[in-house]
Amino acid sequence: MYKRVLLKLSGEALAAGRGFGIDAVFIHKVAEEIAAAHSLGCQVGIVVGGGNFFRGVAQQAIDMDRVAADHMGMLSTVINAIALQDAIEKRGIFCRVMSAIEMHQVSEPYIRRRAIRHFEKGRIVVFAAGTGNPYFSTDTAAALRAMEIKADILLKATSVDGIYSADPKKVPDATRFAQITYNDILRLNLGVMDTTAVSLCRDNNMPMMVFSMREQGNIVRVVAGEKIGSLVTA
Template sequence: MKYNRILLKLSGEALMGEQQYGIDAVRLMQYAEEIKAVAATGTQVAVVIGGGNIFRGVQAAAFGLDRVQGDYMGMLATVINSMALQSALEKLDVSTRLLSGLTIQQVCEPYLRRRAMRHLEKGRVVIFGAGIGSPYFTTDSAASLRAIEIEADVVLKGTRVDGIYTADPEKDPTAVRYPEITFEEVMAKNLNVMDMTAFTLCKENNLPIIVFDMNKTGNLQRLLEGDTVGTLVTMEGPSPVQNKEDSALQSTL
């Protein structure tokens, strides 16, 4: 496989499936099966999942709540999603550990870097819940930080879009997807990949990011086998050969 250790970032909203809120059992099991297939190859898998299908900290202001309180509520929402994913994986006989940035002894282990790495080395899927345990930080930031701490080879951001585009492909049908792009280009073009704190952490630690469509069955496996799936963000960017191919592609559009 192309990568030995990965950090998979999933959005909470994706767990809704076709529902308006909550967790869709079909989508949850689809993700669990995708992760199981990858873990079975020997790739070490860590996962961070958001909580937007239940509650987002930034919603607190709309309710007149304190932002800090709202962020802690959002962290608890990620723990609920993490527990659901853990349960789905264990239903498929995948050895899993849930580590939390908040101390919740009854349902998950407290996060310790060495413990997380040991679990990964033993072939267990490790799920990081409750973000980094502090308000004002998103789960994107948690994903970047945990990936750096566990020395992951790449951050895989699973979304409903198959990569990074020149514009929002759901609004602009002429938008073109980048097969590869540099950190500098993403920042210069103000492309929405992650929040700036998370993105800067990856850039400063030379940690590649791949944005891809997690909802398409088999994409995660194909990506790890070396197929061109989604958009790769690196310090170097595409090769000269790739640049020529991109120019040829855009000239035909």
């Protein structure tokens, strides 16, 4: 079993297929799974995206300055982080939101040593606002935070059950990889994460598990060491 993990959740996943906003039923299911993983003794950090409210490269932002659009995207992640914090705390677990953009009324500023101290005290930590910098995705933020907090593995929860040679929704006979290297992801241009995040994980030997969050209980299974999804190594 992993002792400390970094879980990457996309904003679109929290919308549960609705495209916009947060699906209240789904976010409570996710919170329940995270609480179950925490009850096993695993320290859980979470990086959440903001695509369900605003994406910096979306059609709506095409005429905007990229920096302004990305800052709006970062603020969207804070909304998701607060919603997830509330759902987790309803299960009797202490949870902290740490934001890369300081907003003292709703979150703590991200300080690495303080985050690690929260883990040691048995709290779940949700990292919001990405890296705090434009041009960097929440995938890159997840890779960065995983290494900063010395996580055992980066867990990427998606809508499919692993990494495929092509989009399985469009190409039914796409090949699924049980295990793959970061170099192969870059070489085959698989688009699992952006190239910055992939390179960061590869260069720092951070393993990653890509799995489906549509099947209930998968987060607990991954934390417990079950081999589901696709394992990515350096």
